[in-house]
Amino acid sequence: MKIMANFENLSSTEKIRAALHRDVRSMCSEACHLLGLDVTKPAMAVISELIYKKLIVYGSDLEAFAKHAKRTIINSDDVKLLVRRNPSLKARLNNAQSSIKATVVRDKRRKTVVPVNKQTDTTKERPKEDEIAVSKSKETEREANKINDNLEMEVSEMIDLTFD
């Protein structure tokens, strides 16, 4: 029997699962279409379930790593420790991290340079930044709503929640 549930009525874990399933599905179909292939639904369901289980294991591992280092906050070193046995993945993560760091440093520089050089501009710029932040939060809210709507639609369309 299939349970065609409304997204609102799902429990939080089911919501997470459904959201993950949606993302994985779009990634899978995109990847396979780039190779000129089609993916069947069960294949995508299995892949998303695999990701779900893997991420839960990663979560408990990372918690243990952080605990061992006597920290309560998981940081990037823990993640690198997690992938230590796969050198290519490690290299990829290092690249990703350096690119993240570069953007962060650039942002920081912008913030520090502005008050020193253009003191007149700071008064103008600050409210702008606030506005941007506000509009961004609104945007994210709207996006979330949209996502919810999308999810609701798609969930009612196709997810069969009886797996597992």
Added chain:
Amino acid sequence: MARNSIENDDDNIDPASVASNIKSSLKQEVIKELLHGSFQDNKTKLGNDALSLIVEVAKCLVTETCLRASTQALRESCDKVELEHVEKCLPQLMLDFP
């Protein structure tokens, strides 16, 4: 289904180009919620840089699974990636990923 004209040659798959061409990605919020659900201790928190790295790992896992399953499907000259293709590449995948 219609084959992509660029990738028509079955033996020439460039994983890096495919991986970099995937536009859609996993939502950070979803992964964050999931990981928070898996923590035993409520005090444990997740740093922002760590979260983006985990998302990167998860993305790698998805693309890698898809590519390996696709390669398997091409090897069997199917034009659909079925469950069995995923199943066949699963053991090696589980060994390669932590």
